[in-house]
Amino acid sequence: MLTLAGPSNRFCDGISRRSFLRIGGLGLGGLSLPQLLQAEAAAGLRSNHKAVIMVYLPGGPPHQDTFDLKMDAPAEIRGEFRPISTTVPGFQICEHLPLLAKQAQRYAVIRSISDAIDDHSDFMCQTGRRKAGQPPGGWPTFGASVSRVLGSANNSVPAFVGMEPRMQHRPYNAANAGYAGISHDAFRPAADAKSDMVLNGITTDRLADRRALLTSFDRFRREVDASGLMAGVDGFNQQAFGMLTSSRLLEALNVEKEPAAVRERYGKGDPKVHGDAAPMLNEQFLVARRLVEAGARFVTVAYGFWDYHGNNFGNARNDLPLLDQALSALIADLHDRGLQNDVSVIAWGEFGRSPTINKDGGRDHWPRASCALLAGGGMKVGQVIGATDRLGGEPSERPVQFGEVFATLYQNLGIDVNKVTLPDLTGRPQFLVPEGCQPMRELVS
Numbered sequence: 001m002l003t004l005a006g007p008s009n010r011f012c013d014g015i016s017r018r019s020f021l022r023i024g025g026l027g028l029g030g031l032s033l034p035q036l037l038q039a040e041a042a043a044g045l046r047s048n049h050k051a052v053i054m055v056y057l058p059g060g061p062p063h064q065d066t067f068d069l070k071m072d073a074p075a076e077i078r079g080e081f082r083p084i085s086t087t088v089p090g091f092q093i094c095e096h097l098p099l100l101a102k103q104a105q106r107y108a109v110i111r112s113i114s115d116a117i118d119d120h121s122d123f124m125c126q127t128g129r130r131k132a133g134q135p136p137g138g139w140p141t142f143g144a145s146v147s148r149v150l151g152s153a154n155n156s157v158p159a160f161v162g163m164e165p166r167m168q169h170r171p172y173n174a175a176n177a178g179y180a181g182i183s184h185d186a187f188r189p190a191a192d193a194k195s196d197m198v199l200n201g202i203t204t205d206r207l208a209d210r211r212a213l214l215t216s217f218d219r220f221r222r223e224v225d226a227s228g229l230m231a232g233v234d235g236f237n238q239q240a241f242g243m244l245t246s247s248r249l250l251e252a253l254n255v256e257k258e259p260a261a262v263r264e265r266y267g268k269g270d271p272k273v274h275g276d277a278a279p280m281l282n283e284q285f286l287v288a289r290r291l292v293e294a295g296a297r298f299v300t301v302a303y304g305f306w307d308y309h310g311n312n313f314g315n316a317r318n319d320l321p322l323l324d325q326a327l328s329a330l331i332a333d334l335h336d337r338g339l340q341n342d343v344s345v346i347a348w349g350e351f352g353r354s355p356t357i358n359k360d361g362g363r364d365h366w367p368r369a370s371c372a373l374l375a376g377g378g379m380k381v382g383q384v385i386g387a388t389d390r391l392g393g394e395p396s397e398r399p400v401q402f403g404e405v406f407a408t409l410y411q412n413l414g415i416d417v418n419k420v421t422l423p424d425l426t427g428r429p430q431f432l433v434p435e436g437c438q439p440m441r442e443l444v445s
Contacts, residue, residue: 048342049153050377050413051292054142054300055285055327055347056125056164058172058277059307062353062363063371064392065316066094068111070355073391077355080313088382096320099328105382106331106340107375108443112386112395115402116351116367119171120307125350126175126300128406128433137179137425142406143298144177145432146413147184149420154295156248161291162186163284164302168276172302179424186300189253252294255283262286266329269322275305280319282326289333292343297413306349310360323347331375344377344412346405355391369395372405377412379443403437411439 062079064070069083069092083092086104093101093109100107116124123131126141140148143160152159167173177185255263269282280303288299303323308315327347334340352370353363369388375381386398407417410432417439421429 048414049295049297050342050344051296052142052146052298052344052346052377052409052413053285053288053292053330054125054298055345056122056300056302057304057306057323057347057349058122058167058169058302059120059275059305060349060351060353060365060370061306062308062312062316063111063369063388064353064355065312065363066097066320067109067371067373068388068392069094070390070392073355076357077391079357081316088384091384094316094320096317097324099324100331103328103331106335107345107373108379108381108383108385110372110374110385110400110405111369111388112398112400113348113352113370113372113402113405114368114395114399116370118365118367119350120169120365121171121174121350122302123171123175123350124402125348127178128402128437135179135424135426135428135430138176140178140180140184140422141175141186142409143186143300144180144184145422146298146410146415148180148422149415149432150297150413152295153297154248157252157291157295158187158249159297160184160186161296161299162188163288164188164300165273165278167278167302168273172277179430180422189249248294252290252296253287255286255290258286258290262333265325265332267322267325269326273305274319275307277305277307278302280304280322280326282322282329285326285330286333289330289337289339289343293337293339308353308362309358309364310362312353312357312362314361327373334376340376341378342376344379344409345375346372346409348372352392355393366393369393374405374408374443377409379408379412380445383442385440385442398442400440401434401437403434404440407433407437408439408443411444 064077065079065081069081070078071083072078082095084095084098084101085092086101088104091104091109093104117130119131121131123129126143127139128142129139141160143162147159150159164173177183251257263283263286266286267282269280271279271281273279284301284303288301291299303326304319306319330345334343334345349370351365351367354366356363358364369392386400387396388394389396410417410420415432417432417437421431424430
């Protein structure tokens with residue numbers, strides 16, 4: 001059964017958000033449709049159903065062994081892999097990414113992300129900010145901010161869906177909704193949560209009666225609540241009832257609805273957990289595409305374990321072909337379905353790897369330079385942005401900040417980062433990205 005606010009789901013410090021659902025959005029408030037559209041425009045919003053899929057690569061993949069090979073560097077830096085040409089003249093990538101090489105005209109690579117920190121955490125990849133100096137409530141994830149600002153595109157599908165598992169290294173799941181509010185945190189459809197999305201013999205009329213009763217109790221509790229928590233519970237309840245009376249979310253999670261040829265193109269990947277992070281489930285990329293088509297605005301996938309302190313090249317030989325198949329299939333699928341202007345894709349990790357190969361044949365943490373791949377969203381693709389020096393250790397051209405990438409993704413969703421703010425827990429308005437960060441001129445006009 002679906003627990004809306006039962007005793008096993010504790011709020012505040014002990015809350016389990018596994019199966020909670022959220023809703024957000026702009027209420028009509030008595031406005032006519034033209035007035036609402038005018039208000040949205042003034043607030044820096046465009047009404048649409050754009051979406052973002054983020055592929056988080058926990059542990060930090062080696063940039064100089066994937067998208068920024070350094071063939072002129074000494075052997076102890078250059079490594080074992082060879083570059084191959086792509087469909088973009090002058091752009092080469094690792095030999096173990098042949099499927100992505102054939103689609104280079106459909107994505108852009110940033111080689112010069114410069115402001116990572118040495119912290120094994122998803123925090124910067126999910127928020128675009130550092131943990132230090134957070135305002136009251138904490139920085140919200142991109143997905144929570146999008147949920148709060150735009151709300152759900154469809155009442156039966158959460159705005160923000162997190163496909164990543166609960167990982168052994170807990171900081172890989174560190175980011176949360178922050179001051180955006182718990183009702184905007186990710187809905188995580190783990191295997192046991194899928195069975196919660198069924199009425200189990202309860203008719204929709206009976207469900208409506210229960211909703212009315214619950215609303216009457218909540219109205220009283222909301223009136224005496226000074227913490228704002230009940231507003232979050234309201235969001236859970238609204239989304240839960242919408243989901244229970246529609247099969248839309250369950251349908252999106254069921255990849256068996258896809259033709260066999262599509263499922264084969266994505267492949268299965270590797271279901272075992274890698275290191276202390278995530279399995280490499282290629283079908284999650286397909287689920288992500290199905291979710292955004294069903295109405296989700298932001299979907300996250302965690303894929304594998306890239307903390308190669310030892311056996312860098314052996315690990316990469318196993319892992320890169322799986323990523324190559326899944327990510328290239330997603331990019332091709334979006335184009336085949338005419339979604340390349342509506343759905344943005346980003347793939348990245350929390351930092352890069354050290355130029356020098358260590359005594360164990362691995363590469364260590366290196367926050368001073370890392371890569372990201374971006375596709376779709378109507379962006380200017382088929383290009384490389386930025387560069388690192390001869391050793392791959394420092395940006396030598398166009399250093400890029402995480403916040404600039406986030407500003408770009410917000411613009412792709414129709415959100416103006418120069419106008420839209422969210423209040424922290426003191427009521428102070430906070431912009432969505434760090435000061436000075438603007439959409440990347442190389443990617444968007």
